[in-house]
Amino acid sequence: xxxxxxxxxxxxxxxxxxxxSHSLNKAIIQINAGIDLFRQKGLxxxxxxxxVKENGLLPxxxxxxxxxxxxxxxxxxxxHKTYGNAFNKTPLExxxxxxxxDTLVITGYCAEFCVLSTYRGALDLDLTPVILRGAxxxxxxxxxxxxxxxxxxxxxxxxxxIL
Numbered sequence: 623x624x625x626x627x628x629x630x631x632x633x634x635x636x637x638x639x640x641x642x643s644h645s646l647n648k649a650i651i652q653i654n655a656g657i658d659l660f661r662q663k664g665l666x667x668x669x670x671x672x673x674v675k676e677n678g679l680l681p682x683x684x685x686x687x688x689x690x691x692x693x694x695x696x697x698x699x700x701x702h703k704t705y706g707n708a709f710n711k712t713p714l715e716x717x718x719x720x721x722x723x724d725t726l727v728i729t730g731y732c733a734e735f736c737v738l739s740t741y742r743g744a745l746d747l748d749l750t751p752v753i754l755r756g757a758x759x760x761x762x763x764x765x766x767x768x769x770x771x772x773x774x775x776x777x778x779x780x781x782x783x784i785l
Contacts (some may be wrong), residue, residue, distance in 0.1 A: 624725045626666040627656050630730030630737055632692050633671055636687030645759040650691050652757035653729045655778050657693040663785050669694045670701045683768045706739035715747055729757035733769040741773055753778045771778045
């Protein structure tokens with residue numbers, strides 16, 4: 623097993639709604655724990671950022687930027703996507719294959735859209751995806767348990783033990 627941590631769409635633009643902001647801030651605690659663990663183990667952390675040309679969500683805009691509370695570094699690989707599935711028309715698969723990564727620990731926003739789409743996309747590519755419990759967010763937090771129930775999940779404690 624060679625894992626990578628994916629951090630999907632944790633961007634300033636998605637913090638405008640109070641309920642979404644609360645969900646994201648709660649998830650960031652677990653995401654940062656995962657980032658710290660992957661850094662300690664020398665394992666890859668990949669930041670995925672969503673772009674929407676029509677809404678002006680593009681590199682260089684404040685909404686596209688990551689929140690200061692997220693522990694992503696500029697040296698971590700950044701993938702820009704325009705579809706829910708982070709594999710669709712991006713270099714993500716190629717990056718993973720170059721590093722012989724076969725397992726993805728998935729975190730981020732929005733649970734029922736981009737997170738779940740990327741999880742399913744990984745399955746289609748014969749990768750092993752797993753969601754880090756407590757590290758996904760949604761504008762409708764009641765959707766988080768649904769996504770966790772239809773996906774393989776792992777707790778931070780178990781992840782730490784197996785890495």
